[in-house]
Amino acid sequence: MLLLKNIAKDFSDGREKRRVLFPTSLECRAGELTVLSGPSGSGKTTLLSIIGLVLTPSEGQMFIDDLEVTALSDVEAATIRLKRYGFVFQQAMLVEGLTILDNVMLSFAIQGEKPPADSFEKASALLKTLGLEGTAQMQPRLLSGGMKQRASIARALIKDPPILLCDEPTSALDAESGQVVMETLKRIAIEENRVVIVVSHDARVFPFADRLIQLESGIITSDTRESNQEEKEIIHASH
Amino acid sequence: MRSYVALRMVLHDRSSTTGALLGVIAIVFLVGQQLSILFGLLNYMSVLVDHSGADAWITSENVRNSDASGLISGRYADRVMGLDDVEWAEPMLISNGLFRTKDGSYESVRVVGTKRPRLAGGAWEFFAADQDAMLDRESVTVDRLDLEKLGNPRVGDITEIGGQQVRIGAITNGARGFQGTLVFASLDKVSDIARTPPGRYSAILVRFKESADKQAALERLRAILPERSVHSAAGLSNLTRTYYFTTTGIGGSFGFSTVIAVLIGVVIISLTMYTSVLGRVKDFAVMRAIGARKLDIALVVISEAMIIAGIGVFIGFVLLSVLLNATNGSSIPSFLPSEVPALLAIGTILISLMGSLIALRVAVKAEPASVFH
Ligand SMILES: Nc1ncnc2c1ncn2[C@@H]1O[C@H](COP(=O)(O)OP(=O)(O)O)[C@@H](O)[C@H]1O
Ligand SMILES: [Mg+2]
Numbered sequence: 001m002l003l004l005k006n007i008a009k010d011f012s013d014g015r016e017k018r019r020v021l022f023p024t025s026l027e028c029r030a031g032e033l034t035v036l037s038g039p040s041g042s043g044k045t046t047l048l049s050i051i052g053l054v055l056t057p058s059e060g061q062m063f064i065d066d067l068e069v070t071a072l073s074d075v076e077a078a079t080i081r082l083k084r085y086g087f088v089f090q091q092a093m094l095v096e097g098l099t100i101l102d103n104v105m106l107s108f109a110i111q112g113e114k115p116p117a118d119s120f121e122k123a124s125a126l127l128k129t130l131g132l133e134g135t136a137q138m139q140p141r142l143l144s145g146g147m148k149q150r151a152s153i154a155r156a157l158i159k160d161p162p163i164l165l166c167d168e169p170t171s172a173l174d175a176e177s178g179q180v181v182m183e184t185l186k187r188i189a190i191e192e193n194r195v196v197i198v199v200s201h202d203a204r205v206f207p208f209a210d211r212l213i214q215l216e217s218g219i220i221t222s223d224t225r226e227s228n229q230e231e232k233e234i235i236h237a238s239h
Numbered sequence: 240m241r242s243y244v245a246l247r248m249v250l251h252d253r254s255s256t257t258g259a260l261l262g263v264i265a266i267v268f269l270v271g272q273q274l275s276i277l278f279g280l281l282n283y284m285s286v287l288v289d290h291s292g293a294d295a296w297i298t299s300e301n302v303r304n305s306d307a308s309g310l311i312s313g314r315y316a317d318r319v320m321g322l323d324d325v326e327w328a329e330p331m332l333i334s335n336g337l338f339r340t341k342d343g344s345y346e347s348v349r350v351v352g353t354k355r356p357r358l359a360g361g362a363w364e365f366f367a368a369d370q371d372a373m374l375d376r377e378s379v380t381v382d383r384l385d386l387e388k389l390g391n392p393r394v395g396d397i398t399e400i401g402g403q404q405v406r407i408g409a410i411t412n413g414a415r416g417f418q419g420t421l422v423f424a425s426l427d428k429v430s431d432i433a434r435t436p437p438g439r440y441s442a443i444l445v446r447f448k449e450s451a452d453k454q455a456a457l458e459r460l461r462a463i464l465p466e467r468s469v470h471s472a473a474g475l476s477n478l479t480r481t482y483y484f485t486t487t488g489i490g491g492s493f494g495f496s497t498v499i500a501v502l503i504g505v506v507i508i509s510l511t512m513y514t515s516v517l518g519r520v521k522d523f524a525v526m527r528a529i530g531a532r533k534l535d536i537a538l539v540v541i542s543e544a545m546i547i548a549g550i551g552v553f554i555g556f557v558l559l560s561v562l563l564n565a566t567n568g569s570s571i572p573s574f575l576p577s578e579v580p581a582l583l584a585i586g587t588i589l590i591s592l593m594g595s596l597i598a599l600r601v602a603v604k605a606e607p608a609s610v611f612h
Pocket of ligand 2: 044045611612
């Protein structure tokens with residue numbers, strides 16, 4: 001479970017301080033695909049970056065389960081990202097020069113630890129599930145955009161992260177590939193019981209959402225979760 | 240995995256890898272070649288002492304190099320001969336002379352007179368004829384490398400040095416001094432050429448018995464001959480090298496070109512590593528986002544530098560050994576003491592790491608937040 005309490009973010013360009021995210025409270029549960037949408041500049045990326053521990057909020061608190069992750073050191077944040085998060089970006093961002101399999105294994109071994117013994121079989125199985133059989137030893141540039149994006153999902157999932165964050169995962173893909181990616185993400189959320197948050201302003205992803213949150217000018221303007229009141233109580237009660 | 244990632248990146252980014260390799264190779268090759276010439280010249284400086292086979296040299300007092308000793312009496316040899324420690328003691332006479340070539344021109348040569356039959360301090364390696372040919376009073380040697388300069392004399396040819404008739408008795412192989420052409424001759428012949436008073440010599444060479452404590456023997460010689468300088472061979476060799484090294488500006492000039500070679504290499508390595516890392520900033524940002532610490536990124540870049548340095552050092556040494564083999568036995572001085580390659584390799588790897596520092600700074604600053612749009 002991911003919990004945000006009154007998280008806000010100010011950016012100062014030059015002398016002026018500008019609030020791009022107003023105090024936001026949010027609770028995301030496992031087994032649910034949350035879509036975060038809104039017009040360009042509404043603060044989606046800012047919110048996702050804070051959730052993803054690559055940006056520190058100006059105000060508020062954040063928790064993963066019962067662990068407070070609001071103000072971590074660079075190394076602590078990196079280690080939590082490594083252990084608990086999977087990321088899927090707008091572009092697949094695979095490392096050229098490494099094979100698809102190496103790219104997937106990268107998220108295991110980037111801090112220098114040995115990948116678990118079964119990780120090669122796991123990676124192969126994962127690639128197979130994602131329709132990437134036979135690509136393990138290929139260079140990323142030989143794959144189509146959709147295949148690369150699925151490879152990047154494999155890279156995110158190989159560690160079994162409880163939280164999966166996706167930033168516009170379909171916007172660089174054609175309709176069909178986008179569909180496949182979203183189906184995959186949806187299945188991951190529900191079957192594998194993970195917190196999945198997808199930032200997108202692509203209306204085609206909305207049907208996949210268990211929960212759709214609209215952001216405008218740094219404020220949540222709508223949230224399809226019916227139990228909004230209940231959520232507030234959870235947030236209050238738990239801390 | 241970090242070094243594996245580095246290796247894959249090095250193999251993939253071929254143009255920058257090639258560029259950085261060139262920088263490393265330039266350092267190894269240019270510095271190695273400079274050092275080999277420098278050590279080759281250093282060898283020339285002390286060539287007579289190093290090949291003399293003597294343990295001690297008795298010279299006039301306060302000599303600064305083995306080529307400039309005042310004349311001393313040959314009786315020192317007799318005095319020393321009687322000592323228990325001493326195997327032999329032989330005089331040597333060094334002077335300059337003008338060698339008359341076939342076409343009637345003259346070349347300045349350094350004549351070294353040694354006493355028959357031992358010929359201590361004489362030629363040590365022959366290209367044509369041998370030691371025996373030098374037992375003749377009229378015989379002189381010329382060196383293979385100087386043949387052309389001296390008008391291609393052949394064994395048996397008669398010519399003149401310093402107005403004295405001599406016969407080419409043998410051709411030496413690689414007998415060359417810092418001051419140029421070395422000609423070995425008999426003691427009497429050199430005395431005639433140099434017109435030195437009889438019984439006066441440049442140095443007395445002393446060899447101690449196998450059983451003697453050489454340091455103690457040296458001290459005893461010094462005690463017996465307080466009015467003369469008694470050098471160990473190694474001591475005189477160092478003294479001579481230091482003298483030429485500091486007085487001729489060789490040290491400065493070689494130092495300068497070595498520094499330039501290193502600088503050029505560092506600039507090439509820095510620029511190419513920097514460009515290579517710039518092209519990989521996005522990859523480093525992704526790695527950061529998925530959990531790499533700054534340390535991990537730094538290790539990737541350092542590994543890249545180490546891999547390139549390792550390969551570059553290897554190629555550099557291959558090229559260097561090709562060059563050294565080609566110049567070996569030519570008139571180009573070249574010599575690398577056995578410890579130099581290891582030091583050069585370590586030095587180059589350290590320099591390559593320094594060269595990767597700018598790239599390292601860029602890489603660890605890759606912002607994980609930049610991967611979101
Ligand atoms: N690093 C930054 N420095 C200053 N302003 C920023 C920075 N990142 C984002 N912003 C501003 O914050 C606002 C929200 O941006 P963002 O979160 O990227 O919106 P979205 O992802 O919804 O398009 C925008 O007005 C943007 O200009
Ligand atoms: Mg955005």
